[in-house]
Amino acid sequence: MSPRARTARTKEDQGHEAAGQAPRAGDLTRTKILHSAEDLFGEHGFDGVSVRQIALAAGVPVALVNYHFGGKEGLYRAIFEMRSPAIVDDRLAGLRLAELEPNPDRKLELIIRALIVPMIHLRNTEKNSSYARILARETSSPSRHSKEIIGEFFDPVARKVTEAMMQALPDRRPEEIHWAYHTMIGAMVFIMADTGRINRLSDGTCDPDDEMSTATHLVALLHAALKHGRVPEPPRKGNL
Amino acid sequence: MSPRARTARTKEDQGHEAAGQAPRAGDLTRTKILHSAEDLFGEHGFDGVSVRQIALAAGVPVALVNYHFGGKEGLYRAIFEMRSPAIVDDRLAGLRLAELEPNPDRKLELIIRALIVPMIHLRNTEKNSSYARILARETSSPSRHSKEIIGEFFDPVARKVTEAMMQALPDRRPEEIHWAYHTMIGAMVFIMADTGRINRLSDGTCDPDDEMSTATHLVALLHAALKHGRVPEPPRKGNL
DNA sequence: AAAAATCTTGTCAACTTGTTCAAATCTGCT
DNA sequence: AGCAGATTTGAACAAGTTGACAAGATTTTT
Incomplete structure (x- = not known):
């Protein structure tokens, strides 16, 4: 069979890339494939691309994949x-920063930034823009496989964010916090999906490529939503 | 060849179903296929389903598709x-209703409801829930095909909504309106996608199946975002 | 230098894909 | 009853799919 198949040593490759610990021969091929795959998956989704197309784009034989x-x-x-x-590390760092902020209003904004800015930044980093699209697709897909991947990689940090939100907004019910969180994720993911619709409908006034402007607007809107978006009635059943 | 292929007479079938105007023989088959396709596309996406699976689920031979x-x-x-x-008609009706409202604050809320409630309602109508997922997928997909479909069916009403928003919030720059609009769409579409993540992360406190509660929370959050979410600085270039 | 592990390559088989075809059946109309 | 058009059917098609293999090339270790 294959000596080292599966998704083995990816942490070493990317994690501590600086300390050159035995870069093997196949690493170049690996990253070539990985990058092509990222682009194509981002554009067409998992089922929309064949391994052959990826291999062709990477300029390697199919079997290498x-x-x-x-x-x-x-x-x-x-x-x-x-x-x-x-992204996860950036978010956690942002959350730690938010904890130090005494002003509750600023603190709330910092939490929002911790959630959003890493992703916006990711999207606008040349090489990674496709991954943002992949993430957008996966986040809003109901398939079992998507749930597993998102759950594994992002649920932990999601819980940290909601906890921070509860601390920053102590007068809210958990229900309100969670709806707010998913509103944030939804808005963010949608913009990251990069459908071009924003540019189209705004006649080019809004441009997701403008990292600074995008972050400013999105944070302002979500900050306002979280700060002023109280739900009037406590959730008694049977209200119509 | 096939006498009447393509996507011909779909309006007659669904639109004015009451007045029985010549229901042809194949209409039952058509709807069977249509419903199975809706379910499967909603679950796995366009590329994730084969025509054969659809035909099998509908209990008809593949060729009929x-x-x-x-x-x-x-x-x-x-x-x-x-x-x-x-949905489009419901939204337009909601917008007309909003125009009659004199109180600007209530007016803004009515516009938001006009955009959101029809879709939430669609999602929670037994038969249509899968279509909401399809719509969510398609709305946040960057592929050419998706752009065309969304553009054709939903861009017109989108422009109407943004126009209404501009009237209700006359002190905002167009830029702000468009970012706000896409924030709304993103949040809504994400919740409609129905990934189960909301239930999971909130330990069941939030349930998108609860149409009333979902609408209340989402509208409250987005209303606050639009009302208080001003962007401080006018967009001068080169700001860092 | 020899041996061992790793990496690359072209090809293959088993299977699924969307679509088409000719023949059969059903439908409503004169 | 008979006919024309609409509908249904099962089979077939060409093209593309994934994953596997043995054999060769390369690198690393002994």
Whole structure:
């Protein structure tokens, strides 16, 4: 069979890349495939791309994909293993920063920024823009496979964010916090999906490529939503 | 060839179903296929389902799909032609209602409701829940095909909504209106996608199946976002 | 230098994909 | 009853799918 297949040593490759710990021969091929896959998956989705197209784009024989990643699913997972840590770590760092802020209003904004800015930044970093699209697709897909991947890679940090929100907004019911959180994720993910609709409908006034402007607007809107968006009635049953 | 292929007479079938105007023989088959397709496309996306799976679920031979809809794409389009008018009309009706409201604050809320409530309602109407998922997928997909379909069926009403928003919030720059609009769409579409993540992360406290509660929370949050979410600085270039 | 592990390559088989075809059946109309 | 058009059917098609293999090339270790 294959000596080291599956999604084995991806952490070493990306995680501590600086300390050159035995870069093997196949690593160049790995990253070539990984990048092509990222682009194509981002554009057409998991089912919309064949391994052959990826291999062709990467300029390698098809068999190499199976050798290095143990199949199409393994390749897909490898993309998440490569990219996710960066966002998650950035978010956690942002949350730690928010904890230090005494002013409750500023604190709330910092939490929102911790959630949003890493992703916006990711999207606008040349090489990673496709991953943002992949993430957008996956986040809003109801399939079992998507749930597993998102759950594994992003649920932990999601819980941290909601906890921080509860602390920053102590007068809200958990229900309100969670709806607010998913409103934020939805808005963010939609803009990250990059359908071009924003540019189209705004006649070019709004441009997601403008990292600064996008973040400013999105944070302002979501900050207002969280700060002033109280739900009037406590949730008694049978109200119509 | 096929006498009447393509996506011909879908309006007659669904639109004015009451007045029985010549229900042809194949109409039952058509709707069987249409419904199965809706479910499967909603669950796995366009590329995630094969025509054979759809035919199998509908209990008809594969060839009938091509006969009635002229191919897979035609079938997909037919779903939009069947479902879209209902939402679009509901939204337009909601917008007309909002125009009559004198109180600017209430007016803004009515506009938001006009955009959101029809879709939430659609999602929670037994038969149509899958279409909401299809719509969510398609709205946040960057592929050319998705752009075309969404553009054709939903851009017109989108422009009406943004126009109404500009009237209700005359002190905002167009830029702000458009970011706000896409924030709304994103939040809504994400919740409609129905990934189960909301239930999971909130430990069941939030349930998108509860139409009333979902609408209340979402409208409250977005209303606050639009009302208080001003962007501080005018967009001068080169700000860092 | 020899041996062992790793990496690359072209090809293959088993299977699924969307679509088409000719023949059969059903339908309503004169 | 008979006919024309609409509908249904099962089979077939060409093209593309994934994953696997053995054999060769390369690198690393002994």
